[in-house]
Amino acid sequence: MWKLVDCRAELRLEGVEGAVNLAEPASGVANVCIDRHLVAHRLLGVGGDDETTAADWPIADAYVRGRDLVVVYGPTPARPFTVEVYWSVVDEPRARLALEVVVSVQTELLECHPQFSVSSLVPAQAHSERAIVANQPRPLAIVPATRNWSLAELAPRADFPPAEVALEAIGIATRWRLEQEFMEKGVIRRVRVRALMLPADDAVTLAEESCDALGAESPPLTT
Numbered sequence: 001m002w003k004l005v006d007c008r009a010e011l012r013l014e015g016v017e018g019a020v021n022l023a024e025p026a027s028g029v030a031n032v033c034i035d036r037h038l039v040a041h042r043l044l045g046v047g048g049d050d051e052t053t054a055a056d057w058p059i060a061d062a063y064v065r066g067r068d069l070v071v072v073y074g075p076t077p078a079r080p081f082t083v084e085v086y087w088s089v090v091d092e093p094r095a096r097l098a099l100e101v102v103v104s105v106q107t108e109l110l111e112c113h114p115q116f117s118v119s120s121l122v123p124a125q126a127h128s129e130r131a132i133v134a135n136q137p138r139p140l141a142i143v144p145a146t147r148n149w150s151l152a153e154l155a156p157r158a159d160f161p162p163a164e165v166a167l168e169a170i171g172i173a174t175r176w177r178l179e180q181e182f183m184e185k186g187v188i189r190r191v192r193v194r195a196l197m198l199p200a201d202d203a204v205t206l207a208e209e210s211c212d213a214l215g216a217e218s219p220p221l222t223t
Contacts, residue, residue: 001089002064009062009069013089016097018043022071025057025085028120034096034197039145041121041171043195044101046085048116057083081107081114094206095196096149102192103178118160118193119175121168122151132172133204135162138211142203143172152196152207154214159191 003010009020011029018032018040026047032040048056056079061072067089075082084104092098105114122145133142140154141163153163153174160176167173176193194214198206 001067002069004062004064004069007059007062009064009087011069011089013097020069020071020087022059022062023057025071025073026119028101029087029099032097034149037146038123039097039149039197040151041123043099043120043151044087044193045119046083046101046103046116047119048079075107079114081105083116090194092196092210094210095198097197098194100192100194102190105189114189115178117175117177118191119173120151120153120195121171121173124167124171132165133207134165138208139163140207140211141165141174142207143174144200145197146200148200149197150200150203150207152198152203152210153193154196154207154211155191155193156215160193 001011001013003012007022009022011018015035016033018029020029021027026045028042028045030042031038032043056076057073058076059071060074063070069087071085073083073085086102088100088102090098090100101118103116103118122143135141139157139162140152142150142152143165145151155176160178164175165172178191196207196210
């Protein structure tokens, strides 16, 4: 499933592969392929808009635990809080691939305002006539990834403002932003986003059902 060597973690499932560069969490699970076909340039990348180098995200710890890849990033002067990122494989029989990211934030300061985003990027599909669905009426985004697959991303209602979807030069990007939220010492803030690769023909129905199920789940435990 996950194989961690130095600063690289490879994901291998049946017919699915991808990799995480721990020093670049904004790249998330990169170059995701299903049956050797690229379906995402990145899934569930975590980062700030102005944080692009390894120095912005110093790795304090990293390990694999079952289905989880866990990376702890220490605080920096510009980002005075610790961030724990859990990239996890999720049981979702209706999806060809189901991943989730849980981001856990805490600080030693009396006051700070953490800010970051979770984003994904799928290849541009000029031939696709499938609509992009975002936030109506559920907190989810659905975008075409290939002719056969659509990416659906969902989050609990309380975790993020509505998702953004944007066309970029090489594909379609989703973004969930946590904006300048007040936090104090002793408080842990956790948010999560789930990404599903779903059959294109049934993506909307399956994504809505999965979103409702996610809303009924208890928050995951982290340590």
